[in-house]
Amino acid sequence: MAATIIKNGYVFDPLNGIDGEIKDIFIKDGKVVASLSGAEARDATVIDATGKTVMPGGVDSHSHVAGAKVNAGRLMRPEDHYKSVRAKTDITHSGSGYTVPSVYKQGYDYAAMGYTTVFEAAMPPLEARHTHEEMRSTPILDMGAYMVFGNNWFIMRYLKDGDVEKAAAYVAWMMRTHKAYGIKCVNPAGVENWGWAKNVHGLDDHNIHFDITPREVIRGLAEVNELLGLPMSLHLHTNNLGHPGNWEITRDSLQITSGMDPKNKTEVEWAETKENARRKQCVYLAHAQFSSFGGTSWRDFGSGVKGLVDYVNGADHVVIDNGAVPFGPATAMTGDGPAIHDLYMLSGQKWANCDIELECGSGVIPLMYLKGSPISAVQWAMGLELLLLIKDPWKTIMTTDHPNGGVFTQYPQVITWLMSKKARDDTAKECHKWAYDRSSLGGVDRELGLYEIAILTRANSARTIGLSYRKGHLGVGADGDVTVYDLDPTKLNVNDPATLMQKFARPDYTVKDGQIVAKQGQIVAVPKGRRYYCRPYLDDTLEKEMLVDVKNWFKYYTLGFSNYPVPEKYLTNPVPIQVNKPLEAVVRR
Amino acid sequence: MAEIVLLPKGKIGINVEAEVIRPDLMAGKPKAEIEGMRVWQGPVQLPLKEFFDVDVRGAAAPEETTIIIDGDVSRVKHIGHGMKAGKIEIRGPAGMHVGAEMAGGIIIVEKDAGAWAGMEMKGGLLQVKGNAGDHTGSAYRGSWRGMTGGQIVIEGNARSQVGAGLAGGQIVVSGNVENFCGMRQGGGLIVVKGDAIRGVGAEMAGGNIAVYGIIRQFSPGFVEMGREENPKVGDFPLEGMFVKYTGDYAISKNPKGLLYSKEV
Numbered sequence: 001m002a003a004t005i006i007k008n009g010y011v012f013d014p015l016n017g018i019d020g021e022i023k024d025i026f027i028k029d030g031k032v033v034a035s036l037s038g039a040e041a042r043d044a045t046v047i048d049a050t051g052k053t054v055m056p057g058g059v060d061s062h063s064h065v066a067g068a069k070v071n072a073g074r075l076m077r078p079e080d081h082y083k084s085v086r087a088k089t090d091i092t093h094s095g096s097g098y099t100v101p102s103v104y105k106q107g108y109d110y111a112a113m114g115y116t117t118v119f120e121a122a123m124p125p126l127e128a129r130h131t132h133e134e135m136r137s138t139p140i141l142d143m144g145a146y147m148v149f150g151n152n153w154f155i156m157r158y159l160k161d162g163d164v165e166k167a168a169a170y171v172a173w174m175m176r177t178h179k180a181y182g183i184k185c186v187n188p189a190g191v192e193n194w195g196w197a198k199n200v201h202g203l204d205d206h207n208i209h210f211d212i213t214p215r216e217v218i219r220g221l222a223e224v225n226e227l228l229g230l231p232m233s234l235h236l237h238t239n240n241l242g243h244p245g246n247w248e249i250t251r252d253s254l255q256i257t258s259g260m261d262p263k264n265k266t267e268v269e270w271a272e273t274k275e276n277a278r279r280k281q282c283v284y285l286a287h288a289q290f291s292s293f294g295g296t297s298w299r300d301f302g303s304g305v306k307g308l309v310d311y312v313n314g315a316d317h318v319v320i321d322n323g324a325v326p327f328g329p330a331t332a333m334t335g336d337g338p339a340i341h342d343l344y345m346l347s348g349q350k351w352a353n354c355d356i357e358l359e360c361g362s363g364v365i366p367l368m369y370l371k372g373s374p375i376s377a378v379q380w381a382m383g384l385e386l387l388l389l390i391k392d393p394w395k396t397i398m399t400t401d402h403p404n405g406g407v408f409t410q411y412p413q414v415i416t417w418l419m420s421k422k423a424r425d426d427t428a429k430e431c432h433k434w435a436y437d438r439s440s441l442g443g444v445d446r447e448l449g450l451y452e453i454a455i456l457t458r459a460n461s462a463r464t465i466g467l468s469y470r471k472g473h474l475g476v477g478a479d480g481d482v483t484v485y486d487l488d489p490t491k492l493n494v495n496d497p498a499t500l501m502q503k504f505a506r507p508d509y510t511v512k513d514g515q516i517v518a519k520q521g522q523i524v525a526v527p528k529g530r531r532y533y534c535r536p537y538l539d540d541t542l543e544k545e546m547l548v549d550v551k552n553w554f555k556y557y558t559l560g561f562s563n564y565p566v567p568e569k570y571l572t573n574p575v576p577i578q579v580n581k582p583l584e585a586v587v588r589r
Numbered sequence: 590m591a592e593i594v595l596l597p598k599g600k601i602g603i604n605v606e607a608e609v610i611r612p613d614l615m616a617g618k619p620k621a622e623i624e625g626m627r628v629w630q631g632p633v634q635l636p637l638k639e640f641f642d643v644d645v646r647g648a649a650a651p652e653e654t655t656i657i658i659d660g661d662v663s664r665v666k667h668i669g670h671g672m673k674a675g676k677i678e679i680r681g682p683a684g685m686h687v688g689a690e691m692a693g694g695i696i697i698v699e700k701d702a703g704a705w706a707g708m709e710m711k712g713g714l715l716q717v718k719g720n721a722g723d724h725t726g727s728a729y730r731g732s733w734r735g736m737t738g739g740q741i742v743i744e745g746n747a748r749s750q751v752g753a754g755l756a757g758g759q760i761v762v763s764g765n766v767e768n769f770c771g772m773r774q775g776g777g778l779i780v781v782k783g784d785a786i787r788g789v790g791a792e793m794a795g796g797n798i799a800v801y802g803i804i805r806q807f808s809p810g811f812v813e814m815g816r817e818e819n820p821k822v823g824d825f826p827l828e829g830m831f832v833k834y835t836g837d838y839a840i841s842k843n844p845k846g847l848l849y850s851k852e853v
Contacts, residue, residue: 078731348841
């Protein structure tokens, strides 16, 4: 493969401590290299980035882009599609959909916006095949998916028995079987109760039949995560999500993993970085905005962000993504069936719900966030408060929890609000007065710079999910994923939000593995991305014991045991990551 | 005043999608430019002159421009889609989506119109002298917010889902309608001079519906409020003795929808 040089740009590469230095980036055979030979340099594709901003390719660590609930969102919302269409070109497929685009459109839209890596945030085991099928058809992007475990019958049973090791053996086998990348925990112990039209509301509520509490599930899954040594930490969607006053249970949930030791036992080659590229967190809180509501009802509803932020600022084991609300249409989709039902009771809109056998559940509804709505206005403010009030940017990641809070194509708008106090004030003027009255956002003067934006959109998202061995930076050996924005940092005018937003929406170049894939919003190449998944191993004897249990309870499934696994042929360019091999001796308690 | 005459050239095979047939897009343009406007037929884009002979008589502002389509365009879709001003006279049957999302101006169809006539209309007048198809003045599939303003007049019959999701504006059907007229209605007025089959006002939460003829299967979620003679709905006068209902209690505890059914 020919070489690529990105010449003379202002480089923002936080994992290497590079803050706007003028540098050339050299890429050979898809990887960043220190230099090129004379002959290689002569034949290289040269991108002139003079006066422009250069960052590693964007990494989205939490998005809903593949699988059964995403497709349910497409199916139930034809009105989401007919005005948002993309015509085919010689190299791209046609596509449609605004809040839930078709898989092709998703891939092109992400790439056109400078993102090269996107992770699906919730894959139910039974829907793994569907998830991989959709990822297989998504062009350009490197992807992976987190598997939902927080209400899994085997997990609840083993953790109730206090058998963390057997739970870990189960998780390891499941991740290999279904090609999953990380552990997701959604409304622990609560979704199981939803099968009986109930929920749990406190960390020490015992659920039906399994008699387990959210606290035990969170603690147990975090222990499983570190016992196996997965690249990312436990990814948590807290209880009581979407309910006024839930910030306290969120804080208490984060406390559960305090004092745990993050262990990454992967066998990968680490690209060079100046900063430590290994994750520091033991819990990665998903879409914190939906979990930091204040008040006690919708009448006295307000931002509860401050309480949560005070905790996060003093804790070293937490990373959050914000789940911003940039206004407009959205489609709420989550494994938290009861939370979606509560929203449905408020909106009266159409609603889809699914029970996923022994594993989890899900719900989908259309939503509209209006500037004139007091609740939406506060949620908008909260999403930004989280990223501006948490002092250390290495504890935060910018998302919209696509398509729950907003659509990923609105990221440039969110970035603009973070970088410009004027942009926030302008929007607040158009909003219901609760936006500033019931949050502290109006009093926040902080404006993030390009270095911090690079942390929030690539460096920290990659580090948090353990992908910084190759993504989220431009050190030697890293993937040649680069975004070139037409922004001159020396002439940055944050008081012109419209221009800023437009520049982030349409980077001059998106480079993936050294190849230019998008040029000013036009897709110019459509390589196939990679699919990352983990292959953790534990103790063979333990695994055999565990499999006896699984086969015994498989009578409760609607499919046969031999049809359960997803073979690797469903993955394009699979990248299995060996975890915990050679086997670390397991001591059972 | 200016006139643009489009004369259909023989029979059309695959339906043509011609959103460009709009007075506000064609006004003041020379013949050659109008002939060259692109329309879709299946997967290919072709110039308008493939399907029409174009005759331009004068040039004027959109408001003063009339497009006359002199023939059968039942296989031409989206005529006047989104138009804001001017007039279109169709001297034959029109295809699907005529006047969809129109915001102003007038469209007159001398014969029948296809499905989705006046879909999600915002303003202006759409008059169909023959029959109209399904989804007249309704919301797009999946959407619960349909027409918000303007007026649709159907002199013949219309089929199912007339004014579905109606939020504003007025639809008057001189003939009969079929199923789910005014389904999910939240505002506006639908008047049916003939009969309806079933589901009139199903899941409506606001707005008004009046049916002069017989509703064969009345929706169960409506409660009788009393009788009124020659009631006025907004500024629209109804003639005769009507029984007034409110509903649909199937969808809301406090629905504001009103359904007037004429005593027979």
